Amino acid sequence: MIRLLPGAGKxxxxxxxxxxxxxxxxxxxxHAAEAPPPHAPDGLQEHFDATIARDQRIEPRDWMPDGxxxxxxxxxxxxxxxxxxxMQPEGxxxxxxxxxxxxxxxxxxxxxxxxxxxxLYSAAETLGADRDDLTRRLIEGRQKYSxxxxxxxxxFADVGVIGWFVDGAAICNQVPLCRSSYxxxxxxxVRICKEESFHQRQxxxxxxxxxxxxxAQREMVQDAVNRWWWPSLMMFGPPDDASPNSARxxxxxxxxxxxxxxxxxxxxxxVPQAEKLGVTLPDPELRWNEETGHHDFGTPDxxxxxxxxxxxxPCNDRRMERRRTAHEEGAWVREAATAHAAKxxxxxxxxxxx
Amino acid sequence: MSAxxxxxxxxxxxxxFVRGKRGLNHVHVGSLHAADDAMxxxxxxxxxxxxxxxxxxxxxxxxxxxxxxxxEKDPFFAPSADKVYRHPxxxxxxxxxxxx
Numbered sequence: 001m002i003r004l005l006p007g008a009g010k011x012x013x014x015x016x017x018x019x020x021x022x023x024x025x026x027x028x029x030x031h032a033a034e035a036p037p038p039h040a041p042d043g044l045q046e047h048f049d050a051t052i053a054r055d056q057r058i059e060p061r062d063w064m065p066d067g068x069x070x071x072x073x074x075x076x077x078x079x080x081x082x083x084x085x086x087m088q089p090e091g092x093x094x095x096x097x098x099x100x101x102x103x104x105x106x107x108x109x110x111x112x113x114x115x116x117x118x119x120l121y122s123a124a125e126t127l128g129a130d131r132d133d134l135t136r137r138l139i140e141g142r143q144k145y146s147x148x149x150x151x152x153x154x155x156f157a158d159v160g161v162i163g164w165f166v167d168g169a170a171i172c173n174q175v176p177l178c179r180s181s182y183x184x185x186x187x188x189x190v191r192i193c194k195e196e197s198f199h200q201r202q203x204x205x206x207x208x209x210x211x212x213x214x215x216a217q218r219e220m221v222q223d224a225v226n227r228w229w230w231p232s233l234m235m236f237g238p239p240d241d242a243s244p245n246s247a248r249x250x251x252x253x254x255x256x257x258x259x260x261x262x263x264x265x266x267x268x269x270x271v272p273q274a275e276k277l278g279v280t281l282p283d284p285e286l287r288w289n290e291e292t293g294h295h296d297f298g299t300p301d302x303x304x305x306x307x308x309x310x311x312x313x314p315c316n317d318r319r320m321e322r323r324r325t326a327h328e329e330g331a332w333v334r335e336a337a338t339a340h341a342a343k344x345x346x347x348x349x350x351x352x353x354x
Numbered sequence: 355m356s357a358x359x360x361x362x363x364x365x366x367x368x369x370x371f372v373r374g375k376r377g378l379n380h381v382h383v384g385s386l387h388a389a390d391d392a393m394x395x396x397x398x399x400x401x402x403x404x405x406x407x408x409x410x411x412x413x414x415x416x417x418x419x420x421x422x423x424x425x426e427k428d429p430f431f432a433p434s435a436d437k438v439y440r441h442p443x444x445x446x447x448x449x450x451x452x453x454x
Contacts, residue, residue, distance in 0.1 A: 061421070108404075115401055122385045125367065131387060132364045188384070195405075337389035338365065344390060 052253055057183035060126040068252055071245070072182050073129050074143070075254065080120035081138045082146035085319050087113045089153045090162055098156060105202050106159065112199065116192045123184040139324050147305060148235050150313030157210055157217075157224040163203015165225075165232040165270070171196050172266045173236065176256035185254075204273065211278055218278075225274070226282045233297075234305045236263040242302075267295050367416040368394040370401075372408035380412050388413075 044063040051058060058064055091110045097103035121131050137143040148166055153159065174196065177189040210217040237243055237259040249255035257265075267286075274281050285298040307313065365387040371380035383402050388394035394413040403411065422430050438444050447454055 111400075111404070115404065118386065118401055119384055125385065184384075334365070334389075337393060341390035341393075 052181055055181075055253070057186060058181050059183045067248070068254075069127050071249060071252070072185065072254060073124055073127050075249075076120050076124040076127070076185055077129065077134050077137070078144050078146075080117045080124060080134070081143060082149065083113050083117035083120060084138070085145045085149045085323060086166075087117075088319055088322055089149055089151070089315075090159050092153055093156055093159050096156070097159075102156075102206070109163070109199055109202065112195045116195070119188040119191055120185075123182075123188045126184045127182075135327065139320070139327060141311070141320060144309065145319075146235060147308040147313065148231050149319060150308050150315045151227070151231050152315050154227070155220045155224060157207065157220040158228070160203045160206035160210065160221070161224040161228045163199050163201075164207060164273070165203075165228050166235065167196050167199040167203060168270060169232050169235045169266050171200060172262050172269065176262075179253075179256060181253035204277070207277055207279075221277075222279050225279045229282050230300050230304075231308075233263055233266070233300045234302075234308075236260075236266065238302060238305065264294055264297075267297050271295055365389050368398070368413045369416050369419060370394075370398045371412040371414075372398075372402055373410035374407065375409055380410065383407075385416060 045065065048058070048062070048064055048068075051062070058068075087110045090106060090113075094103060094106050094110065097106050121134060124134060125131055134143070138145070148169075153162070171193065174189050174193050178186055178193060180186040180189065207221050210221050240246065240258045240260045243259055246255060246258060250258070271281065271286070271288075283298045285296060287296055289296045308316070311317075367385055368388055369385050370383050372383050373380045386394065386397050386401055388397050391413065395411060398411045398413050402408070
């Protein structure tokens with residue numbers, strides 16, 4: 001083990017190690033009882049600020065302000081929970097997919113969502129969060145997930161519209177996060193964005209197929225578009241003047257663009273796709289603005305967003321119940337695997353001693 | 355007692371390294387929890403190589419990794435900065451000497 005070098009050890013704070021996450025770095029254990037100092041000593045704050053200013057990444061074992069760490073844990077956890085809960089709306093259609101091809105695609109997509117959740121939990125753990133604790137917080141309703149997953153998937157067209165709108169909105173949100181100042185989060189986002197592109201394209205292709213079908217199928221697509229459009233715009237969060245923490249997150253380069261900016265980008269991106277598809281977006285105020293070079297569009301129902309976030313959306317209870325049940329029903333598998341590993345380890349020890 | 359109830363007895367954390375293709379080094383890609391090494395490998399395959407991202411995977415218990423001190427501007431690496439003669443650009447060679 002490497003000895004702590006002179007000068008570096010005076011004010012060691014409890015910084016988690018990318019390699020031994022959530023525990024103390026071995027070399028700092030002698031300082032384990034000390035709480036992090038309220039003000040960063042020895043120019044650590046300056047070093048952190050300079051790293052951000054140079055557009056370099058903060059890595060797990062760097063010193064970082066408490067607020068930065070807490071904001072990131074909250075944001076990454078919420079993002080991870082969204083991916084995990086996000087398996088449900090579409091997952092409900094796996095057994096009812098109209099063909100083996102669509103079933104296989106949907107399986108792969110839902111599996112990706114699980115993967116995204118796990119990449120993100122892994123990133124949160126580099127900040128000292130504990131995965132079991134995060135799961136518990138989700139199940140107990142103490143941490144949130146994206147409001148969008150509290151809406152029902154009423155027809156198979158919803159699977160396509162989710163891919164097109166929800167994953168499209170996720171791409172708008174997430175591509176800039178690939179340059180987030182926190183290294184492990186940015187790296188997770190790179191992987192996720194590559195896969196989201198498959199999600200969006202499969203959704204759009206599904207809808208194109210339905211639009212080439214019967215009048216009833218086209219109606220299903222338009223109905224799904226009507227139901228998902230406004231909730232998708234809400235995915236970007238409250239308007240900028242009602243988003244108090246945004247400025248700080250932007251200063252820390254955790255966030256790169258404002259909610260309204262990303263929302264507008266999503267609208268600009270989606271309008272021509274809707275035209276090609278032959279559907280109408282349900283907003284009478286939606287029109288191209290020559291002057292701004294962007295689309296003007298209506299205001300989402302922010303009261304609805306607040307209601308859904310507070311737990312009163314159409315499916316909040318169902319989503320939470322499903323997650324809780326899955327966790328509880330999987331307990332015996334986790335316990336059996338732990339017992340098996342312990343038995344094998346004991347056998348190996350006995351074998352080595354003999 | 356269940357791993358859930360005991361909390362701290364949950365599955366240990368593993369770091370995952372993937373060789374993208376033949377000729378490349380294994381690169382750290384992330385971490386996961388697993389009950390044992392075999393499970394860590396199969397989970398790593400499912401989680402990190404769903405699209406041909408690798409031809410070989412290493413997993414290692416995170417607690418078994420020894421790491422250098424915490425900061426990239428660490429005194430640990432300072433000695434490498436003051437030995438400029440280790441770099442080829444340190445040596446002046448006339449322009450008309452070929453192939454050097």
